[in-house]
């Protein structure tokens with residue numbers, strides 16, 4: 311018996327048909343969540359927070375383009391656990407997985423104090439009274455090889471590697487050294503802090519401070535480590551001794567609006583940590599004075615969130631770049647007042663600013679990420695006294711007390727293979743070095759004497775090119791896997807004016 315079809319029923323059936331049609335079409339939409347759980351979660355964690363493989367969250371993958379995510383899933387990464395999936399998954403499934411890992415999870419994964427505690431590992435390090443090798447301990451250069459996540463410890467005189475060891479995934483923000491040059495702390499994108507003993511070549515402690523971290527800082531007395539996190543929005547504090555957590559600050563402005571932390575630095579003259587907050591108009595200063603600091607933040611109000619900053623030589627002022635990338639504000643730390651605003655169009659990158667002596671006066675230089683320009687700033691009048699025109703926007707600047715030049719890359723421009731040598735007196739590019747034609751040249755570091763400069767050929771099959779900083783002759787070439795950063799112990803612990811901190 312056929313039912314009498316009433317108009318409302320017809321509509322309901324039609325709608326039902328439509329709904330069914332959407333959810334189970336003939337060529338089914340891949341169920342990305344299930345594909346992920348079945349194939350990827352073992353290494354990347356069911357909450358995508360990482361494990362054997364890195365975290366796969368938008369905040370972590372933010373800098374990587376979708377095409378690269380797709381290519382990684384399809385083809386894998388050579389010589390790693392990440393194999394290609396093109397033989398096991400269809401192109402649709404690969405695309406769906408890429409979209410899935412680039413989508414915010416419904417519930418943001420959490421990382422509590424208890425998780426931090428549980429993540430910590432310590433390893434006994436041999437008892438020694440001097441380094442287990444013979445190089446000059448203060449002329450050691452630590453090279454972070456981003457290509458395959460390794461660190462090379464280099465003898466700064468012979469340029470011979472002392473050791474090379476696997477690091478956590480994607481170290482960034484620059485390692486921090488204890489003032490005696492013995493220990494170095496690394497921070498990784500996925501929130502790991504590793505403490506490494508250069509004398510015994512041992513990782514002595516590790517802890518996961520957060521799920522996505524920006525950088526770390528070591529207090530001037532060497533007792534505390536601070537970690538700036540994006541996820542969760544925290545500033546986490548640890549004992550530098552064994553990396554045991556001491557306090558985690560949930561970062562939010564006075565009204566309670568949460569904020570990611572863009573960066574944290576130590577201000578040695580002030581015995582404090584200073585943190586840039588990404589989403590709210592505050593800068594935080596956390597005192598590290600006294601035997602048991604309370605780590606209560608001092609809130610410094612600013613008109614707009616500050617992403618990135620630089621201190622003047624005495625750490626009296628902070629120069630901060632605003633997010634819209636066209637100006638910088640100068641905040642006097644003593645009273646928290648904004649004392650000047652500087653026009654700095656083209657995304658100033660203050661985090662890699664340096665100071666140097668120009669006509670007998672100390673000035674500050676900062677590159678711009680969007681323009682082939684370097685701004686030179688007088689920290690007394692807080693005015694831009696000159697703008698150096700370069701062959702393209704660059705990321706890093708380096709100099710040294712003992713050299714008359716600044717070395718600036720142009721890696722964000724069209725002539726990526728050139729390293730520009732800028733005269734500190736004329737403020738002009740006096741020559742351009744090309745370490746390897748056609749390959750990206752970036753990031754210079756000097757040895758402790760300033761006589762030699764190390765330049766990265768920033769490629770998977772890259773190199774570290776050692777230059778004589780006076781004659782500009784190539785002294786040595788060492789193969790390296792994308793050497794993203796190099797750090798000389800002496801220049802770092804003496805706060806050399808030519809390096810960013």
Ligand code: HEC
Pocket residue numbers: 346349350351352353354362363364365366370371374379382383387390391392393395407408411458459
């Ligand atoms: C056997 C462990 C393992 C499995 C299973 C695995 N991966 Fe990976 N994956 C890794 C490792 C290790 C890396 C880091 C490779 C490197 O060093 O570049 C990685 C890297 C990645 C990256 C690049 C992340 C970045 O930040 O650069 C993506 C994307 C990725 N995997 C997606 C997936 C997806 C999707 C699946 C499931 C189809 C999957 N992976 C399965 C281990 C694994």
